[in-house]
Amino acid sequence: MYKAVIFDLDGTLLDTSAGVLKSVDYTIDKMGYSPLENEVKRTFIGPPIKKSLMKQYGLSEEEADRATEIFRDRYKNHDLFLAKAYDGIYDLLKALRANGYKIGVATLKREDYAIEILEHFNIAEHCDVICGSDFASKMTKKDVLMRCESLMGLAFSKEGILIGDTTSDAVGAFEAGVDFMAVTFGFGFRTDGDVKEHPHVFTADTVEDIRAFFGI
Structure with missing residues (x-):
């Protein structure tokens, strides 16, 4: 068939949960956002990180782009292979x-x-x-x-x-x-x-x- x-x-x-969640925590701390419950953070695994950040924190497009770059840099250089x-x-x-x-x-x-x-x-x-x-x-x-x-x-x-x-x-x-x-x-x-x-x-x-x- x-x-x-x-x-x-x-x-x-x-x-890929270990690496994604570690980078999410890093981004939240770096941007000064309020912490999220683990179950909420797990919803970040899979969808585009920018959309997840905008959904959870009500970010503007510009701020979401800035937070996304922080996440990407951390994920690619430190956490990708976790x-x-x-x-x-x-x-x-x-x-x-x-x-x-x-x-x-x-x-x-x-x-x-x-x-x-x-x-x-x-x-x-x-x-x-x-x-x-x-x-x-x-x-x-x-x-x-x-x-x-x-x-x-x-x-x-x-x-x-x-x-x-x-x-x-x-x-x-x-x-x-x-x-x-x-x-x-x-x-x-x-x-x-x-x-x-x-x-x-x-x-x-x-x-x-x-x-x-x-x-x-």
Whole structure:
């Protein structure tokens, strides 16, 4: 049915929470903002950092840009590689390739960061295409996903499936006309019940569940 499997990055391929949260704390302290509860800070993982900062602190565009640059400098130079691959991810990627699937990554993480971290963790070598957000964080998940599909040479949206862990992933897939698989081991969805309001073909609680879905 599917020719390509497209993964979100944060919370799907890699647990990037340690690095992102450390950089969020640094940015909040540097800018003199009030501290946030841990559960609120976890919502910063995945979406563009600028949008999260504007949402939580009601920042102007100019101030959000300044805070975003502080975050990016800290994250890129100190915290980018504070991450780990989820158990079974490497075996899953190898099995997908062995069974003829193309593999893509569609993330709202800035594209240069996405490529760098995936190369560091030896995931990039399993991927045909890696697509991330633009420097100005203006791209939506739909934008990134459709670009990824185009670069992978998919003729129809239904030739690919997006695997992700958040509402942003589910909405992006729906808007792009792409089937969606939710995972509950990341940062957004916790149970199948969390996903029920979004169109999806499957909910995976573990990486092994993803393998079972594809029969590999």
